[in-house]
Amino acid sequence: MLLSLILISSLSFTVMPSHSNQCDFLDRDAIRTMTPARLAVDFLYMRAQFCGSVSDYDAAIADLNTAIDLAPDSPGLYLRRGQMYLGLYEWDQSLQDYNRAIELAPAYxxxxxxxxxxxxxxxxxxxxxxxxxxxxxxxxxxxxxxxxxxxxxxxxxxxxxxxxxxxxx
Incomplete structure (x- = not known):
């Protein structure tokens, strides 16, 4: 069950308006080549987004901490965690994460x-x-x-x- 959720959360879509069936947009090869760590990071990110949407910022931050341990050079993870810290009024932590995201990707x-x-x-x-x-x-x-x-x-x-x-x- 968990693996199914991870796979579903990791699907990537390509916009191809000539297809009428939404399933034609699935990039199945991308799923086959994803590492377990990448699948876990994607799952944790999506779960953190959900937790944040219901104001469970502590749970979101815990998931993002784990994701960052697996992918420490991902600026998007730091950006999202910075947003979650804002929800907890932890301005310094938020600023630190935004700075790290910019350090990793100056054009972000x-x-x-x-x-x-x-x-x-x-x-x-x-x-x-x-x-x-x-x-x-x-x-x-x-x-x-x-x-x-x-x-x-x-x-x-x-x-x-x-x-x-x-x-x-």
Whole structure:
């Protein structure tokens, strides 16, 4: 049963609009070549997402800790764990994970966006953090001009620029 859940959670899909049957999209070869460790990481990640969606952040973090032990160079795991730490109001841990995600993948736009939100919304004490947030939102926009958070990042940039202008007067 557990193996079935792991396999189901690890399926990768390819968009091929010419097929009418959704099962044609399954990349069955990818499943055959996955290592048990990779399957475990994918399963733990998905279970952590579920736990986070029901606000069980401790369980999510425990799963992500195990996944990180298996795949310590995966920036997505650090990003997700940083988000879970936010749910527990553990700002320093969250910041540490966002920094690690960026260290592992300097072009990982979502890590910059999340760190910018942390700097701006949570740690909003002092002008230096505003400037750090502004730099992160600008970096996100540079890396992902059509990304999922582009609108929000642009709004943050405008808001922070206005705040810094007022503060400088």
């Amino acid at each position: 736009a979502d890590a910059y966006f999340n760190r910018g939100v942390l700097y701006y919304s949570i740690l909003q004490t002092g002008q230096a953090l505003r400037e750090d947030a502004l730099a992160d939102f600008r970096q996100y926009l540079e890396l992902a001009p059509d990304g999922e958070h582009t609108g929000q990042a642009a709004e943050y940039v405008a808001k922070i620029e206005a705040e810094l202008t007022v503060a400088g007067e």
